[in-house]
Amino acid sequence: MNKRARMRLIGVTAIILISVVAIVVGVGAGDGSYSRSVSDVVGDPEAAGERVRVTGTVVPGSWDKKSSPMKFDIRDEGATEGPQISVVYYGGVPSTFGDEVTAIITGTVNSDGVLESEDMITKCPSKYESATGALTIADLLAEGDGVIGKSVRVTGFVASGSIVPPGGATRFVITDEGGSPSVNVFYDGALPEGMADGSQVVLGGLLDEQGVFDAVSVSLSDTEQ
Amino acid sequence: MANLGNLFMGVALVAAFVSIAALVWGRKMGAKEGEGLTNIGYLATYGVLVGVTSSIAVLTAAFVSEDFRLEYVAMHHSTDVSALAWVYKLAAVWAGREGSLLFWAWLLSMFAAYVAYKRMSVTDEVSNMSLAVLNFVQVFFLVALFIPLNNPFKLSPESWIGPGGELLIRGGMNPLLQHWAMTLHPPTLFVGYAGFAVPFAFAIGALIVNDSSKLWVEIVDRITVFAWLFLGLGNGLGAVWAYVVLGWGGYWAWDPVENASFIPWLTGVALLHSFTVYRRRGGFKKWAVMLSVICFVGVLLGTFIVRSGVVQSVHAFQQDELSFWWFLAMMVGSMLVGLVGITYRSESFKGADEFDSLTSKESSYYFNNVLMLVAAVVIAALTLSPAFGGKTYGPATYDAIARPVGILYVFIMAVCPLLAWRKTDGSVFWPKIKWPLIAAGAVTAALAYLWWTVLWPIHLFSNPNANVLTSVTHTWEALIGFAVGALAITVSVYLFIVGAQRRALAKEEGFFKALGNLIFKARTQSGGYLTHLGMGIIVIGLVGSSMFVKDVRISIPSEPGAEFEVGGYDFVFTGSEERTLPNNDVVSTLHFDVSRDGRPVGTAAPGQVRYFKQDQTRLHVYVIVELLRDVFVVFEGFNEAGEIQMNVKINPLISWVWFGFGVTIIGTSIAMWPRRKLPAAA
Numbered sequence: 001m002n003k004r005a006r007m008r009l010i011g012v013t014a015i016i017l018i019s020v021v022a023i024v025v026g027v028g029a030g031d032g033s034y035s036r037s038v039s040d041v042v043g044d045p046e047a048a049g050e051r052v053r054v055t056g057t058v059v060p061g062s063w064d065k066k067s068s069p070m071k072f073d074i075r076d077e078g079a080t081e082g083p084q085i086s087v088v089y090y091g092g093v094p095s096t097f098g099d100e101v102t103a104i105i106t107g108t109v110n111s112d113g114v115l116e117s118e119d120m121i122t123k124c125p126s127k128y129e130s131a132t133g134a135l136t137i138a139d140l141l142a143e144g145d146g147v148i149g150k151s152v153r154v155t156g157f158v159a160s161g162s163i164v165p166p167g168g169a170t171r172f173v174i175t176d177e178g179g180s181p182s183v184n185v186f187y188d189g190a191l192p193e194g195m196a197d198g199s200q201v202v203l204g205g206l207l208d209e210q211g212v213f214d215a216v217s218v219s220l221s222d223t224e225q
Numbered sequence: 226m227a228n229l230g231n232l233f234m235g236v237a238l239v240a241a242f243v244s245i246a247a248l249v250w251g252r253k254m255g256a257k258e259g260e261g262l263t264n265i266g267y268l269a270t271y272g273v274l275v276g277v278t279s280s281i282a283v284l285t286a287a288f289v290s291e292d293f294r295l296e297y298v299a300m301h302h303s304t305d306v307s308a309l310a311w312v313y314k315l316a317a318v319w320a321g322r323e324g325s326l327l328f329w330a331w332l333l334s335m336f337a338a339y340v341a342y343k344r345m346s347v348t349d350e351v352s353n354m355s356l357a358v359l360n361f362v363q364v365f366f367l368v369a370l371f372i373p374l375n376n377p378f379k380l381s382p383e384s385w386i387g388p389g390g391e392l393l394i395r396g397g398m399n400p401l402l403q404h405w406a407m408t409l410h411p412p413t414l415f416v417g418y419a420g421f422a423v424p425f426a427f428a429i430g431a432l433i434v435n436d437s438s439k440l441w442v443e444i445v446d447r448i449t450v451f452a453w454l455f456l457g458l459g460n461g462l463g464a465v466w467a468y469v470v471l472g473w474g475g476y477w478a479w480d481p482v483e484n485a486s487f488i489p490w491l492t493g494v495a496l497l498h499s500f501t502v503y504r505r506r507g508g509f510k511k512w513a514v515m516l517s518v519i520c521f522v523g524v525l526l527g528t529f530i531v532r533s534g535v536v537q538s539v540h541a542f543q544q545d546e547l548s549f550w551w552f553l554a555m556m557v558g559s560m561l562v563g564l565v566g567i568t569y570r571s572e573s574f575k576g577a578d579e580f581d582s583l584t585s586k587e588s589s590y591y592f593n594n595v596l597m598l599v600a601a602v603v604i605a606a607l608t609l610s611p612a613f614g615g616k617t618y619g620p621a622t623y624d625a626i627a628r629p630v631g632i633l634y635v636f637i638m639a640v641c642p643l644l645a646w647r648k649t650d651g652s653v654f655w656p657k658i659k660w661p662l663i664a665a666g667a668v669t670a671a672l673a674y675l676w677w678t679v680l681w682p683i684h685l686f687s688n689p690n691a692n693v694l695t696s697v698t699h700t701w702e703a704l705i706g707f708a709v710g711a712l713a714i715t716v717s718v719y720l721f722i723v724g725a726q727r728r729a730l731a732k733e734e735g736f737f738k739a740l741g742n743l744i745f746k747a748r749t750q751s752g753g754y755l756t757h758l759g760m761g762i763i764v765i766g767l768v769g770s771s772m773f774v775k776d777v778r779i780s781i782p783s784e785p786g787a788e789f790e791v792g793g794y795d796f797v798f799t800g801s802e803e804r805t806l807p808n809n810d811v812v813s814t815l816h817f818d819v820s821r822d823g824r825p826v827g828t829a830a831p832g833q834v835r836y837f838k839q840d841q842t843r844l845h846v847y848v849i850v851e852l853l854r855d856v857f858v859v860f861e862g863f864n865e866a867g868e869i870q871m872n873v874k875i876n877p878l879i880s881w882v883w884f885g886f887g888v889t890i891i892g893t894s895i896a897m898w899p900r901r902k903l904p905a906a907a
Contacts, residue, residue, distance in 0.1 A: 002579075002582070009588060016599065019629070020599055020626060023625050023626050024603060024626060027625035028618055031618060032617065032618045032622060033616055034615075034616055034617075035617060053617050093861065119619060163384050163385075164387065165387045190837070191393060193300065194394065197383070
């Protein structure tokens with residue numbers, strides 16, 4: 001092999017490698033972002049100016065698709081309370097965006113602590129919901145007539161063998177841990193993926209006069225994950 | 226059903242073990258005495274095929290009969306009621322992780338059976354050992370399929386199923402997957418993935434037997450082109466799907482899942498070209514062996530990134546510890562086997578590599594390999610970075626590398642066919658490249674005019690503060706990108722013209738007959754040139770459609786007659802409709818009359834589909850396709866004021882990407898067409 005040609009070959013290869021590494025380091029420093037949680041960014045006074053990738057749950061009612069750029073708030077994934085970050089989003093809004101959707105937002109935190117972003121990915125709305133703050137069946141029944149017709153959140157376990165197709169007065173039965181007390185649930189929507197006998201579920205809806213829980217939403221408890 | 230499916234997979238697993246044992250033992254006994262055993266090894270490979278085919282047939286039957294007792298069927302059955310419903314019913318087989326792994330195994334068993342069929346009459350040592358390696362890979366996949374989370378025959382909880390066998394819970398194929406391109410994307414990609422197991426197996430086989438002749442390369446090179454073709458097709462279909470279904474107006478976002486299938490495609494380019502040098506010059510032997518290994522590790526990595534949930538992505542699957550370690554072990558194991566093997570056989574795989582000059586054909590092949598490998602490694606590193614606690618990188622970083630590397634690469638690709646082996650003589654080279662250069666200059670001038678009149682104003686629209694100085698990199702990348710793309714086209718055209726002229730003269734044929742013969746007789750070469758031609762067209766399309774998109778969001782009153790204008794196109798809202806399908810999905814469609822400079826260009830009918838069973842909305846994008854641009858029309862929904870929210874994008878030159886892609890596919894198909902006769906034992 002020709003020695004000079006070999007040296008040149010190695011030289012050009014080295015130039016290519018060095019250039020590529022230089023570009024990665026140079027551009028990547030400004031573009032790359034570490035994944036951080038909402039509470040992590042909120043609690044860090046030095047987060048301002050940093051490019052971050054934050055995963056959080058969209059706070060219900062905090063957004064308005066009409067405003068441009070769109071503004072909304074997020075909090076820690078799956079949490080129903082706790083620290084929030086305001087987001088100003090300049091990109092196109094994904095079709096699955098909405099209340100309680102998990103959003104992965106890449107952007108820069110400005111000096112007011114607002115996350116400015118052009119890059120958002122939404123994950124499908126979680127089928128899981130936290131049971132924190134929801135009434136147990138015993139709690140619900142203990143409220144007496146005062147609770148009838150009022151919108152409440154209830155958590156319980158699906159009674160074995162109780163799930164039936166929609167159309168009847170009862171779709172399934174839920175109980176407290178241990179099997180009692182129990183309540184019949186009316187619901188004509190599609191049940192969440194993965195719901196089975198014994199699953200802990202979180203229901204939104206109201207108790208009617210006949211003592212049947214008329215459910216508007218049915219989710220799996222996040223402890224089922 | 227479930228037991229039957231698992232039983233067939235078990236049969237395949239046993240057959241794979243039998244095949245490996247018979248082939249290895251047969252070799253130990255020697256060519257004559259071991260012949261019977263070796264033949265059993267070949268026959269058992271068909272046994273694997275029968276077993277895996279039967280189990281995938283069981284799964285397909287379960288989908289056709291909607292047997293929700295299988296959890297996989299409950300979760301992934303299609304709920305579609307359109308004319309394509311039966312297609313989605315079948316496509317559900319590969320709609321999730323478990324089924325796609327089984328599908329992988331099935332394709333692998335077909336490749337192995339094909340190899341067995343082709344080599345059974347020869348039963349040379351390299352083929353015998355390679356077949357054993359293929360079945361060894363199969364064992365890994367079949368075992369992975371018995372891990373509960375990967376098992377497509379797992380039973381549903383009893384409480385999911387109603388008395389009439391109906392499904393009581395919500396479940397079904399993700400509506401985003403119910404699209405023709407998405408039904409084809411996974412299987413084509415998997416054909417490519419499984420196909421790359423073949424060069425891997427033969428590289429390892431050649432190392433085991435210590436045969437560094439070109440035998441193994443000649444056996445696998447067409448299969449490798451075939452696999453690479455399908456990998457490209459799969460990537461292209463994924464891009465088409467992303468463009469028309471996801472509704473964000475682009476076709477490539479450097480998402481981990483996209484990168485996952487792009488990485489082996491890149492290393493595949495390097496592998497195919499190394500095979501050429503191996504076959505024709507006896508060089509690049511270690512490159513060919515190691516690239517075969519790297520390509521296989523690449524497809525495992527691709528499967529791993531998508532299936533293990535190691536990197537957060539829009540469409541990554543659920544994380545699973547056991548599969549994670551299993552696939553990691555496969556990757557590390559394959560790499561180690563390759564490295565140890567090539568070190569051990571270093572002496573015999575020393576190729577006849579001669580680098581007399583930097584401008585030789587050899588060095589252009591060498592830089593081809595270097596660039597592809599560097600690109601693959603960098604993309605893999607950036608993609609996996611967050612999995613190791615590093616940063617997540619967005620398109621800006623990938624683009625910053627892809628553009629200069631791509632430009633350099635396409636330049637090398639364009640001139641390589643004009644270079645001579647060992648050393649290129651300037652006095653020979655310049656007359657050859659003169660006409661292509663002049664023609665490329667003319668094309669570039671036309672494209673530069675387009676840039677100045679149309680593209681640069683779009684850039685200013687998207688970046689109001691930009692000027693020529695702040696956009697230096699952007700500008701030169703665009704113009705040089707156009708220039709190298711044009712050169713790749715003109716050189717390829719020149720090669721066909723000159724080749725046909727020469728052949729016409731030598732064989733006394735007419736020009737077009739000579740051109741036809743050139744294309745269909747010298748298939749690897751002409752197919753390669755056609756592929757280069759397509760790549761040139763793609764590059765021009767990429768520059769326009771990825772660097773100069775005009776993106777406008779606008780809201781208009783929801784009354785017929787409402788108007789708006791984007792990029793010279795006038796839209797007049799003429800009405801809307803909403804209908805509910807038998808499966809309760811709701812399809813809403815808006816109608817617009819579209820005109821440009823007062824001339825009607827057609828109607829646009831964007832809309833949305835609300836999927837009842839899955840509780841999900843999908844955009845229905847409408848695209849007006851023209852030679853120089855697409856008009857991409859999205860109905861985003863109604864805002865709170867009841868106005869129609871529209872998103873319109875002007876994507877310049879995007880049709881060039883699809884057209885160039887088509888040319889590339891045709892070129893690669895020609896190159897792939899098998900020889901009449903496969904080589905006998907050396």
